[in-house]
Structures are given as C-alpha cells and as structure tokens.
Amino acid sequence: MQDDDRAPVEIVAYSLDWPRRFAAERDALARVFPPDVFSIDHVGSTAVPGLGAKPIVDILIGAPTLAEIEARIPALEMLGYRYAPEHEAALPERRYFAKPSRHPRLYHVHAVRADSRFHREHLAFRDALRADAALAAEYLTLKRALAARHGRDREGYTDGKAAFIRAAVDRACV
Numbered sequence: 001m002q003d004d005d006r007a008p009v010e011i012v013a014y015s016l017d018w019p020r021r022f023a024a025e026r027d028a029l030a031r032v033f034p035p036d037v038f039s040i041d042h043v044g045s046t047a048v049p050g051l052g053a054k055p056i057v058d059i060l061i062g063a064p065t066l067a068e069i070e071a072r073i074p075a076l077e078m079l080g081y082r083y084a085p086e087h088e089a090a091l092p093e094r095r096y097f098a099k100p101s102r103h104p105r106l107y108h109v110h111a112v113r114a115d116s117r118f119h120r121e122h123l124a125f126r127d128a129l130r131a132d133a134a135l136a137a138e139y140l141t142l143k144r145a146l147a148a149r150h151g152r153d154r155e156g157y158t159d160g161k162a163a164f165i166r167a168a169v170d171r172a173c174v
Contacts, residue, residue: 007104009157011052011112012141021057024106029059032075038063039114043122045143048129051136052143057107060122062114062144069095080107093118114149121169128172135168 022042029040045051045060063069064083073083073095080102082101087094092117097109129136142164143157 001159008151009154011144011147012055013052014048015046016049018053018055019040019049021106022047022059025057028079029061029109032072032079033061033063037113039069041123041126041128043110044108045129045139047126048136050133051129052140055106058108059107061109061111062109062119064096064114066093066095066113078107081107091118120152121173124172125165125169128168132149138166139168 018043026042026069033040039060039062041047041062042057043060044056045053046055046057061069076097077083079099080101081097081099084096084098088097093112093113097111098105099107099109110118110122115122129139137160142161144162146157152161
C-alpha cells in the first residue's frame, strides 16, 4: 500500500543523537514499563553505531504478557504515542505505537512478550549488525537501493529487506 502523505523513504547518515534520543525516551517509557518487569531495548538501524537509517528510533519492549502491554496503552498515549492496532492483522503478537501521532515520526515502539520469537530475533539482528561491520555495510547498501526503488512505498521497502534480515537472523541464531 502506498501512502502519498508520507515523505519518501530516506536513509540518512548515522547520528550520535540517536542513542541520546533512545536513552531519553527509555527513561520516559520506564515510568510506564518498570525495568524490573519489562525490558526496553534500542533496536533497528539507529541502534547500530555507524549505520545509516531512516531517522526513526525503534524501541523494543519485552513484557511478561500482551495483557501487561495493553493495560498500559492509556499511559503510552499520555506520553504522546499513537497506538496502531491495525498492524496486528499482520503481526498479532506485537502491539505497535508511534510518536508523535502524525508524520514525521521520531519513535516506533514494538511491544511484545519477552519470550517471543519476535523479541529474540530483533535483538539477534541488531547484535549481528553491531558485531559485523561487513554485514552492516551490506545492509546499508541494500537499504539505500530499496529506498531509491520504492520511494513512498514503505511496505515495498520493508518487504525488500525481509530475505536479508531472515538470513542474518538464521546465522545469528544457530
């Protein structure tokens, strides 16, 4: 699906501001998701030093249950997040939130059960990119090509990365 109200997919150079933005947002989220019960991790390309990315900080919250996440939706909305239940048709195990509620977005929160495959694989992919500069460079090349090819088609951009991500995760989880 194409959304012409959105800016084209743009991959920008790595920014030292991304880890700072994550840290500040993690502190705000920790008031809703106490760290003794929930994990709050910086994932995605902005979590990989030196890797270019769309300038949106992805945050992964690991929870004991989806009900624990759902109970906190009003608190997340008070922090300026928009809950997007329409994404659950494709990923029913994830609760997705975006901030601010309108484009351009600064943060995406993916909240899942901490023992889920989604949780393990997102952390494994991030860690694989952090550990292997050649893999990260190959991923950046792919992302730039896909951004040029797909423009505003974010689904096409995301779908184009799927095989690369799957292969990297499979290698990391052996």
